[in-house]
Each structure stands twice: as structure tokens, then as C-alpha cells.
Amino acid sequence: MDEALNPAPSEGTESLLQRLIDPALKEEHLHQAINAGEGDRRNCTPDDPQNAPGSRDYFMRMRTLRQVLRKELGWRRYDLNGLPLVINPDKTRAIGVVQGDSATGNPQRHPKTRKPVGEIKQLLVAQNLEQPQTVLFEVPGAPAAETKLSDEQLAHLQTWFLLTYRSSRKDTVTVRSELSRAIDVDGEGRANLWKPRIYLATLSFEGVIPHIEGTDDGPDEFEVEVGDL
Numbered sequence: 001m002d003e004a005l006n007p008a009p010s011e012g013t014e015s016l017l018q019r020l021i022d023p024a025l026k027e028e029h030l031h032q033a034i035n036a037g038e039g040d041r042r043n044c045t046p047d048d049p050q051n052a053p054g055s056r057d058y059f060m061r062m063r064t065l066r067q068v069l070r071k072e073l074g075w076r077r078y079d080l081n082g083l084p085l086v087i088n089p090d091k092t093r094a095i096g097v098v099q100g101d102s103a104t105g106n107p108q109r110h111p112k113t114r115k116p117v118g119e120i121k122q123l124l125v126a127q128n129l130e131q132p133q134t135v136l137f138e139v140p141g142a143p144a145a146e147t148k149l150s151d152e153q154l155a156h157l158q159t160w161f162l163l164t165y166r167s168s169r170k171d172t173v174t175v176r177s178e179l180s181r182a183i184d185v186d187g188e189g190r191a192n193l194w195k196p197r198i199y200l201a202t203l204s205f206e207g208v209i210p211h212i213e214g215t216d217d218g219p220d221e222f223e224v225e226v227g228d229l
Contacts, residue, residue: 016198017179021093021160022073027200029068030162033097034175037061038166038205054099057166061097065162069095076146083120085159091149094159095179096121098191104165105176105199111163113182116189124159125182125191163194171207 017025040060041053069075085094103109164177177200184193
């Protein structure tokens, strides 16, 4: 793994974001996505499906992350076989969103993704560890894509995830988060080891009524065709 990605013990959040991801990336850019997701979650009603709050949160987080980074930093939308990402102008860094467990944001423990990750995410995790095993095939003409990657660029893409954990207690909702690179997947298919990890400030919101407390973080991933080298 690239030693330049190892953060110094005293390095702050903004410095890490700008050194490891993008020279102009700020914590507030990521917080805008989390705030937007939480806000859209609260538009649900009792007539919505039970997983609607979490799904709306997930969709809005991804939409806002793309909108903010496209407008502020010149990043581009990119879909990899149905996995939504946003990619920097140099095509070396990608960011997606995923929900973690209670260890999210805790430097003493490595979080796991709340659900098993799909095949595409597992392949991206392997690339994060600089052990690319396969060639990934893009969906032709994906409508959300703004950029194209060659097979070589795709094989060297480093993928980071805005990892969040949401909890509710009494009249307060708390969201802990980090921007981190997964480098391993456990036997259950959950990403469970992350390096580097960039911890973000915890966000707090007013509590909500039970019918919008859903925890689903979006639809299941699609099965895709993957070829060998």
C-alpha cells in the first residue's frame, strides 16, 4: 500500500481530506450530503414502505454528494455496473456511500458495513489493497455517467466510502461518519477493515417519530457480469 496514504498522528481532518482525496475537499462538503439525506428521510409518512426512510436517505446522500463535488470541485458522476460513484477529474479517486455499524467513527475499532457488499464493491476493495484480480465491465450507455475510464484507469482507481452510522436516543438523532478506504471483506461479505480512515465531526438532529426511523441504507446491489483477466 502507498505509504503516502498513511496519516500522521496529529494530522487534522481537513488536512487529510485535502492531502489524500482532493486539495479543495472540505468536511462541510461531506456534511452537506449527510444533512440532505437526513432531511429527505423526514419527508416520509406512515403510508410509505418501511424501508422508505433509509432508502430516501441513501439516495439523497448520493445525489447531494455528487452535486456538491461536481459544482465545487469539478468531479464527475460515474456508475459502475449500477454502483453510483463520484470521481475526481484525474480519475484516481472515487467516493460512494455506505452504512456502517456502531464502530463507525471510533478510532479504537474497525466498523463493518451494515449489509454485505456486492461483487463490484468487493472488487473495488481488492483494488484498494493494490491486488486487482479482475477486469470490471461498465454498463454501456449508463445515463448517469459523465466520464469514461479505460480498463487501466479502472484497475488503479482508489475507492473511498462515506461511511455513516445513525442512532436515536430520546429527542436526539446522532450521525457518526468517516471517509475511509475498505481494504478487506469478512466471510459474511461485509467490509470490515479500513485504511486510511478520516473521521468526521458527529452531527446531531432533533429526534423524529418512529415511522421515519428506518435503517435500510438503500436497495440491494444488482448481480453483474464480471470477466477474468
